[in-house]
Amino acid sequence: MYRLIAYLGVLGCIIIGGILGLFVSVIVLATLDVTINNLHVLIGIALGALIGGALAVIHVCPYIRKLREKKLAKYLTSIPENAGNLIKAIIKQMRYRRKVRRDVTAELIAHFEDALRECTTNEEKGQKAGELIEQFGDAKLLGVLLRRAKKRCRPLWRTVVARGFQAVGVLILCLAVYLAWFLTGKPNISVDYLAILNQMNRPQITDEDNAWLHYEKAIELYVEPNESLERMPVFQNYREAAYRQFDKLTGEEQREIREWVEQNNAVQEKLAAGSLKRYCYRESRYNDKDEEKFIWNIILWHVNPLSGLAKAGIWQSRIHTEEGKFQQAIKDCLTIIRVGRHWQNNKAFTAEQLFGRAMSNLGHNEILNILTTEVLSAAELKQLQQELSQIYLDGYPLLNANGYREMFLDVIQHLFTEGGLGGGHLIPERFMRFEKRMTTRGYPYKFKEHLIIPYIARSIVHARRDETIAKANEILERQTKLVKISPYEKHTKADVASGEILKDLSKHKYHLLRIMQPLPPEFSKLAFEGKVLHKATITILAILRYEAEKGNYPETLEDIMAEGYLNWIPTDPYSSKPLIYKKMEDDFQLYSVGLNFEDDGGKVGKDRKDKPRLWADEGDVVFWPIQDN
Amino acid sequence: MKFESQLLKGIAPVVVLEILSRGQMYGYELSQAIEQRSDEILTLGKGTLYPLLYNLEAKRLVKGKWEEAESGRKRRYYSITSKGKAQLARQKEELRELTTGLNLVFGGALSPA
Numbered sequence: 001m002y003r004l005i006a007y008l009g010v011l012g013c014i015i016i017g018g019i020l021g022l023f024v025s026v027i028v029l030a031t032l033d034v035t036i037n038n039l040h041v042l043i044g045i046a047l048g049a050l051i052g053g054a055l056a057v058i059h060v061c062p063y064i065r066k067l068r069e070k071k072l073a074k075y076l077t078s079i080p081e082n083a084g085n086l087i088k089a090i091i092k093q094m095r096y097r098r099k100v101r102r103d104v105t106a107e108l109i110a111h112f113e114d115a116l117r118e119c120t121t122n123e124e125k126g127q128k129a130g131e132l133i134e135q136f137g138d139a140k141l142l143g144v145l146l147r148r149a150k151k152r153c154r155p156l157w158r159t160v161v162a163r164g165f166q167a168v169g170v171l172i173l174c175l176a177v178y179l180a181w182f183l184t185g186k187p188n189i190s191v192d193y194l195a196i197l198n199q200m201n202r203p204q205i206t207d208e209d210n211a212w213l214h215y216e217k218a219i220e221l222y223v224e225p226n227e228s229l230e231r232m233p234v235f236q237n238y239r240e241a242a243y244r245q246f247d248k249l250t251g252e253e254q255r256e257i258r259e260w261v262e263q264n265n266a267v268q269e270k271l272a273a274g275s276l277k278r279y280c281y282r283e284s285r286y287n288d289k290d291e292e293k294f295i296w297n298i299i300l301w302h303v304n305p306l307s308g309l310a311k312a313g314i315w316q317s318r319i320h321t322e323e324g325k326f327q328q329a330i331k332d333c334l335t336i337i338r339v340g341r342h343w344q345n346n347k348a349f350t351a352e353q354l355f356g357r358a359m360s361n362l363g364h365n366e367i368l369n370i371l372t373t374e375v376l377s378a379a380e381l382k383q384l385q386q387e388l389s390q391i392y393l394d395g396y397p398l399l400n401a402n403g404y405r406e407m408f409l410d411v412i413q414h415l416f417t418e419g420g421l422g423g424g425h426l427i428p429e430r431f432m433r434f435e436k437r438m439t440t441r442g443y444p445y446k447f448k449e450h451l452i453i454p455y456i457a458r459s460i461v462h463a464r465r466d467e468t469i470a471k472a473n474e475i476l477e478r479q480t481k482l483v484k485i486s487p488y489e490k491h492t493k494a495d496v497a498s499g500e501i502l503k504d505l506s507k508h509k510y511h512l513l514r515i516m517q518p519l520p521p522e523f524s525k526l527a528f529e530g531k532v533l534h535k536a537t538i539t540i541l542a543i544l545r546y547e548a549e550k551g552n553y554p555e556t557l558e559d560i561m562a563e564g565y566l567n568w569i570p571t572d573p574y575s576s577k578p579l580i581y582k583k584m585e586d587d588f589q590l591y592s593v594g595l596n597f598e599d600d601g602g603k604v605g606k607d608r609k610d611k612p613r614l615w616a617d618e619g620d621v622v623f624w625p626i627q628d629n
Numbered sequence: 630m631k632f633e634s635q636l637l638k639g640i641a642p643v644v645v646l647e648i649l650s651r652g653q654m655y656g657y658e659l660s661q662a663i664e665q666r667s668d669e670i671l672t673l674g675k676g677t678l679y680p681l682l683y684n685l686e687a688k689r690l691v692k693g694k695w696e697e698a699e700s701g702r703k704r705r706y707y708s709i710t711s712k713g714k715a716q717l718a719r720q721k722e723e724l725r726e727l728t729t730g731l732n733l734v735f736g737g738a739l740s741p742a
Contacts, residue, residue, distance in 0.1 A: 103695075107656060107679070107705050114657035114704075137676035145676075149683030 013056030021048015038452040079112040083129040093143025185417040193410035212282040214274025223263040246322040280342035295410040337363035348403040378548035385541040396531040399483040422464025483524035486573040528573040535570035536623040542566040592621040646717040653708035
């Protein structure tokens with residue numbers, strides 16, 4: 001009974017210690033102004049419980065010992081004190097199971113009782129007991145011998161259970177030591193990967209040739225649309241066919257848009273001046289507010305205002321078209337494409353490259369819109385074709401993964417320890433913080449702060465630093481090759497199926513690689529789609545020029561090549577054949593077989609709402625005539 | 630003395646098994662029996678007796694159980710098992726051969742007069 005009370009006492013102290021640990025840790029962390037997370041609180045509770053438990057054991061142990069001695073003394077009343085002391089010493093030294101100790105005590109007491117049975121006086125008993133004690137020899141040695149002998153007596157199952165418990169105990173101890181070491185790991189930030197990225201991105205040009213100085217000024221001057229304008233459907237869905245012609249908008253819509261475009265006139269001039277520069281180099285910097293210099297935390301703040309500027313440029317082009325200033329309208333579009341090209345050439349951030357491609361597509365589509373509504377002369381078409389061709393004189397850029405490698409290595413140095421087995425391990429606390437940040441940035445992973453144990457477990461099973469880097473290098477090397485392969489080649493050659501690389505990765509071992517998604521296959525597909533849009537736009541200009549000069553459309557694409565209107569034939573990335581050209585009665589059709597890799601006879605693809613969509617899953621991608629896409 | 634102690638240590642298990650083969654006994658009774666039957670030549674130290682008994686028990690040569698003695702007190706009685714009996718027979722034979730060998734070496738000087 002006294003044992004049960006003692007155990008309950010210890011348990012109570014552990015619980016109280018844990019609760020106190022919780023409060024103390026929160027107060028201390030708040031005083032030190034440290035971010036309080038689950039891991040901190042858990043460590044506080046564990047420390048509190050440990051101290052509470054230790055204090056309880058320190059106080060309860062002597063109490064239990066006293067009770068035990070009291071109980072033993074009751075049995076020893078039948079033999080002289082010196083014999084009792086010997087038995088106590090032997091039993092103390094035995095340190096074995098309670099039941100066994102009790103049995104041995106009883107047997108030794110019985111031995112003394114039997115030996116002293118014939119003694120009549122206490123003195124005689126004491127003397128005889130002294131002799132017996134001598135015969136028993138060293139109490140310590142006897143205790144050890146008895147323990148060993150009794151241990152041999154226990155049945156096999158008990159030995160197995162005892163060894164099992166010992167093994168579990170050792171394992172728990174090892175695990176606790178390992179966890180303490182694992183959880184307290186610190187990263188070693190030794191390389192400034194941002195400096196490497198900037199160095200990699202920096203061209204050998206003077207500031208005069210750098211477009212960023214103009215773009216930076218344009219961003220400073222940029223006037224954001226007011227709330228009323230932002231709420232307008234026409235403003236939100238400005239790419240839709242219904243809103244392309246400015247004169248078809250309501251008076252209110254026209255007025256508000258015109259006003260906003262006029263507010264940004266000076267900005268557009270800066271943008272146009274920048275777009276004509278050879279290169280755009282923007283030195284990336286860490287966020288001033290961040291204590292930790294981590295590339296992943298860098299916010300590409302310039303992308304949003306630049307998108308706004310592109311939007312203003314498109315509206316300006318539409319206003320110019322409405323005013324009959326076609327040359328000016330086309331210039332607006334060319335500016336947007338040139339700005340896009342600048343960011344497409346950026347080697348540092350994939351996001352910037354994708355943003356550049358989106359801007360370029362916007363400009364191309366708007367040129368095609370203008371060509372649909374306005375008739376340009378052969379000379380104007382020729383000039384436009386030349387200007388457009390010169391923008392991508394070095395070829396349309398596909399995705400560049402060079403910067404991603406440095407970025408990933410920066411993530412590794414922030415999230416892993418350095419050195420030791422496997423080159424270092426994933427630090428749970430850093431890993432959680434990183435995943436939380438990923439979630440806030442819209443990655444499709446739900447961060448669950450309360451699931452601290454799974455995060456620790458996942459950190460333990462995650463591949464070590466060297467292995468993670470090796471796997472990332474392997475993937476990036478493969479994907480760097482894959483981004484140069486067209487969707488059709490990927491579709492037809494099973495050995496280059498790109499999407500499988502990430503899917504095949506172990507869910508837990510390479511979790512970090514899976515969530516970071518180095519260059520998903522969709523990215524390279526987008527680059528090919530941008531490239532074919534550019535080629536198709538130039539081809540359409542050449543066909544229209546042919547018609548303007550010869551009075552009829554060419555029979556085949558080869559005809560425009562033969563007549564010198566074009567010196568190449570656009571290749572369809574979804575068939576690896578030329579884009580399909582069809583001459584019609586008073587028009588023509590130019591299309592790609594599209595994402596289903598099949599020629600649907602020029603049938604326009606549609607989205608889920610049954611609206612024409614350029615890059616739909618089914619149907620063809622019709623570049624001309626322009627659809628309501 | 631050391632030699633005697635080593636000799637006794639070697640033959641103690643056989644002696645205990647032999648005594649127990651004649652009937653079950655508790656610890657004190659067994660130590661007394663050894664002394665009496667050996668005419669007090671063999672004296673098993675008490676510090677040796679109980680570890681020895683527990684070791685024999687671990688080897689399943691003897692088994693112990695708590696029983697009430699004639700005096701009404703509880704005692705742990707040890708009795709020889711069938712395995713113990715077989716072991717005893719084997720060791721007795723070995724001991725006999727050893728004695729014969731020793732007698733031959735000492736020219737019969739070890740035989741009781």
